[in-house]
Amino acid sequence: MSADQENLDMTHRDITLLLAGAADEVEIGIAPYQAVIRGGRRRRARRWAIAAATTLVLAGSTGATLALAGLPGEGGNRVAPAATQPASPEARHVYVPQRTTLATGIDQGKKWRVHIDVWGVPRDETEARLQLDAMRRSGERPPVRQASDLVGKTSYFVGRSVGDGKSSTIMFNTVKKVEPMSAGDSQFAAVPLDPGTSGPDRLVVGQVAKSTEQVTCTWKDGTTSVVHRVPGYDVNGDQGVIRPAAGSPQNWFVCLGPKGTGSKSVGVPK
Amino acid sequence: MGDRKQARDTEFQSFVIGRWPRLMRTAFLLTGEQHAAEDLVQSTLEQVYVAWRRVGSADDPEAYVRRVMINAHARRHRRRLKEFLAPRDDSNLVREVADTGDRIAQADDRSALLKALAQLPPRQREAVVLRYWEDLTETQTAEAMGCSVGTVKSNAAKGIAKLRAIPGLTEMVAEGGRK
Structure with a gap:
């Protein structure tokens, strides 16, 4: 190590101390050895399954893609190959998104609702410009600098509204390809139910893999809410569920915590 | 077997x-x-x-x-x-400045550091954590990050500079942390 390098390291010792202090904040807990082994075996099995499937595709003809696209049992969310995509932008939901209500209920006498809008993929700049205009009219702002950034990408916006108030965006994204989630994965946001207040973060909205059967939301007061997967799009009652959303390759869940407490954690079994 | x-x-x-x-x-x-x-x-x-x-x-x-x-x-x-969370309006929250030596202040310091770290781009955060917490050499850090030593140097330097640019952190660093 050079003298300069040593000096440089010495000057950053304070940062090292601060990092050590911050690292001590984590609760270590007991190493989940059995869970690691189970997960490792699952990964190994998946790797073998993928290897076997790859061999099959290589051995098969070029019709393999079409055959896969025709497989039943995945609901309406499987993305069709480009050759079979509907041609018009309207049919592809480029100008009007597919909206799914993820959850609804009544809290303190006010009706609340969480929804997701999934916008189709614009194929060129004209479609992208019109889509951006439509998004702006709906109050949705995609994370792009200019309309052309939307070309070839799908966008989604998850919003909530309470009472007669305007819908407020919780999370949004614009991506070329939505990466599939694995069992045990989750992406979620915890926010106050009422966008006009600063807390507590009682409303948890997130996405999980299609195979996820249940999600457990744990609240700071020690209580938990468990939501289960339902097959369809209908929203009946105000019980939280895991459901598909039109146009989204993942399933979505919503948990609402008891009054006065916020989200502590979200658990998804692997 | x-x-x-x-x-x-x-x-x-x-x-x-x-x-x-x-x-x-x-x-x-x-x-x-x-x-x-x-x-x-x-x-x-x-x-x-x-x-x-x-x-x-x-x-x-x-x-x-x-x-x-x-x-x-x-x-x-x-x-x-690319998962953008809508920004929360925390402007109505008042941040109190606590006395040094106070346990709450220490917790605040750590949370400020974690927040500052979280604001770094991931590669800079990785470089800072591996170099200054894991105490790896630049070569070891480069191996872990799958990049060149030069990239490690530049990411670590930028990361540290950004951490030091955060006012709260500068005070903490000057005090060597509120121990």
Whole structure:
């Protein structure tokens, strides 16, 4: 190590101390050895399954893609190959998104609702410009600098509204390809139910893999809410569920915590 | 054959139990969140388990584990990076300045540092954590991050500069942390 390098390291010792202090904040807990082994075996099995499937595709003809696209049992969310995509932008939901209500209920006498809008993929700049205009009219702002950034990408916006108030965006994204989630994965946001207040973060909205059967939301007061997967799009009652959303390759869940407490954690079994 | 497998499992078990605390701390600095850290370490160890036959007999299993963890972190972040959470309006919250030596103030300092770390781009955060928390050399950090030593230098320097540019942190650093 050079003298300069040593000096440089010495000057950053304070940062090292601060990092050590911050690292001590984590609760270590007991190493989940059995869970690691189970997960490792699952990964190994998946790797073998993928290897076997790859061999099959290589051995098969070029019709393999079409055959896969025709497989039943995945609901309406499987993305069709480009050759079979509907041609018009309207049919592809480029100008009007597919909206799914993820959850609804009544809290303190006010009706609340969480929804997701999934916008189709614009194929060129004209479609992208019109889509951006439509998004702006709906109050949705995609994370792009200019309309052309939307070309070839799908966008989604998850919003909530309470009472007669305007819908407020919780999370949004614009991506070329939505990466599939694995069992045990989750992406979620915890926010106050009422966008006009600063807390507590009682409303948890997130996405999980299609195979996820249940999600457990744990609240700071020690209580938990468990939501289960339902097959369809209908929203009946105000019980939280895991459901598909039109146009989204993942399933979505919503948990609402008891009054006065916020989200502590979200658990998804692997 | 069975005995060898048994021995490998025992070896892996002691590896997991022995490394768990350190890996959790590193993951916590990388992710800034308890559950995300647990997830990151667990999925890292799952991948290590799959390759344990090779990794366990390697000269430096630690280096492999670090590489897997950094890759997993980068992959998650690539996915999450584009996941924009709508900004929350915290403007009505008043941040009180507490006396030094106060336990609450210490917790605030740590949370300020974690927040500052979280604001760094992932590669800069990885470089800072590996260099200054894991205390790796630039070469070891470059191996873990899968990049050149020059990239490590530049990411670490930028990361540190950004940390020092945060006013609250400058005070903490000047005091050597509120110990």
